[in-house]
């Protein structure tokens with residue numbers, strides 16, 4: 655059974671509720687339309703190769719790290735075609751799993767794992783279902799300008815998401831972009847009881863890939 659993988663690497667989690675934790679990242683290839691105009695990993699849309707489960711497990715094991723972040727692209731596109739099996743084998747191997755998903759595809763409620771869902775607002779529409787929202791442990795939103803923050807606030811309230819489970823991250827795939835939005839996002843989070851997260855790897859490495 656083969657999965658479509660863009661990259662596997664060892665780093666620190668750079669954003670969200672598990673910020674700073676040393677982790678192995680498995681980035682699955684392929685995403686789902688509509689694609690996000692601000693995407694910071696567009697190479698995952700088309701730059702990938704097939705890997706077998708054993709090959710993936712071997713590569714993950716070489717880092718000697720028990721935290722695994724499954725990300726993309728959109729990883730859950732491959733749940734029924736191999737990811738479910740990989741999930742079971744990673745848990746059996748004693749790894750702790752975190753899934754990062756856009757919620758644009760079905761979210762399967764993976765047993766024994768944490769799901770961080772980042773709803774996408776594209777072309778005036780939120781691309782996530784109620785079912786997928788209910789399967790998430792944490793929510794992560796990308797904030798651009800004042801209008802986008804108001805839209806996030808409306809979405810959080812309309813879907814009664816608990817404020818303490820909501821993380822807001824300034825949009826920006828370069829250090830300069832991030833810094834430019836930091837102050838406004840800080841004030842937004844303080845006003846609404848949300849948590850703020852930077853993109854640590856962008857602040858440190860700017861737009862370098864694979865870190």
Ligand code: SF4
Pocket residue numbers: 685686688689690692693694695696698726727728756774
């Ligand atoms: S869902 Fe994620 S990988 Fe896909 S286009 Fe949006 S930001 Fe990029």
